[in-house]
Amino acid sequence: MAKRAKKIREGRDYRRRQKSTSIYFLLWAAFTALSLIIVLLLGFSQSFVMEQTYKHEAAQDVTEKGRQIERRVIEGAPEAFGGNNSAYIRYLAVYYDVRVFILSPDGALLYPQEPQTPDGEKLFDFSQTLARMQEEMQKQERKSVVYEGEDEYVYGSKISLYGRDAYLYVEKSLNLIVETSKQMDVRMLLVSVFIFVLSFAISSGVSGWLTKPISEMTDKAKQLARGDFTVDFHGTDYGKEMVELADTLNYARDEISKADAMQKELIANVSHDFKTPLTMIKAYASMIMEISGDIPEKRNKHAQVIVDEADRLASLVGDVLELSKMRSGLETLKISEFDMSSYLHEILSRFDYLKDTKGYLFVLEVEENLWTRGDELKLGQVVYNLIGNAVNYTGEDKTVFVRLKKMNDAAFRFSVTDTGAGIKEEDLPTIWARYYRSSETHKRPVQGTGLGLSIVKTVLEKHRFVFGVESERGKGSTFYVDFPLVSK
């Protein structure tokens, strides 16, 4: 029921993921938005900031020129002009590239002299210009002012010319700036459109280029998910991150394929292991029914075989469960402090029947009072499995050496040595991972399920203890575990 619910939930998540936006689109949108922002900023700076800057410069320019003209006007026309003020002022206007007038307080044009109609009528009326200037002077409470007119900047100053009040009017036209600015705006718009179209194209190109390896890897990962372990991920053309991702995926593929192979091997071996005792049980039960049922001696012998085989089945099931519980990470360690020395004696006592009935010899070198910290039951199983293996694989002399020795203030070593055939060097790394040793002809005094060392490895790795094996062909093997020493 719970499994079903999980499946449904996964299904839903999967659908939701499929609906979400693609990285291609997100990248493309991000790039395009970025270029749009840049273009808008450019446009804004052009039409607003630039115009403001131009105007500011124009105001500064007219102020500067106005002051110089004012100084020169007051000084009077140099000799070269023969006292002709009108000519001098015209000259200044051309020189400074501005319009210059001097007005009388009643708004009449003093300089340059104005051409008049034959009947003496004035051509221009400067009264409004003067009124505006006077208004600015009042507003700014100054004699010299700078202000913005309709399409121009004006420098105005009240001066005293030949003992009379007069007004200097210097005007710089903004027409050129406004015109240039407008032209620039049009060009800017064209450039912006061009940039936008270009970035649009580049965005889709770059997004496609960036997402291509992801799509490729996704396709391959799907292939992998379908159980095809021949897929090869490669990201060489796309930069460091993609190469790393490809390497990681290749690593994952190898691990999954190894796990898959192990899983298949485990199932094959475990089912084989289940089958043998079951066949025996069935055969001996039939024998009891058909032949030995009435002969107590034979019947008991046959019944004993059934009991032994049932025990074998039970320990096999126990080991498989133990391993899968630990591997799945469902089980946590129950850490406590305990006296390993006395625990070792207790474990060794379980092998007493071998001493008594089968002539095994256990040579002990066990230091007392060595305390450690860990999961007592699981570490006990480790020690039991290692001693059991030594018993199973020791030589003709049926001798097993068991040692428990302090190494330093922080650790002590448990080791068990047998006198058997040893382990081939090439087998050394794999014995821990092996679920089962199929070429089994050895008659073992201690029941083995082929999972003993896998359990040892899993438990010790969970504890992060150092452990290992040293083996010499024909002389025997030593398995060891280093325990942390707890002072008591």
Ligand code: ADP
């Ligand atoms: P098994 O039940 O087969 O002993 P284990 O996981 O305990 O399973 O051990 C895995 C394999 O490692 C064994 O089948 C055997 O080949 C090898 N092995 C383990 N201990 C020893 C030893 N003391 N001497 C020689 N070989 C050993």
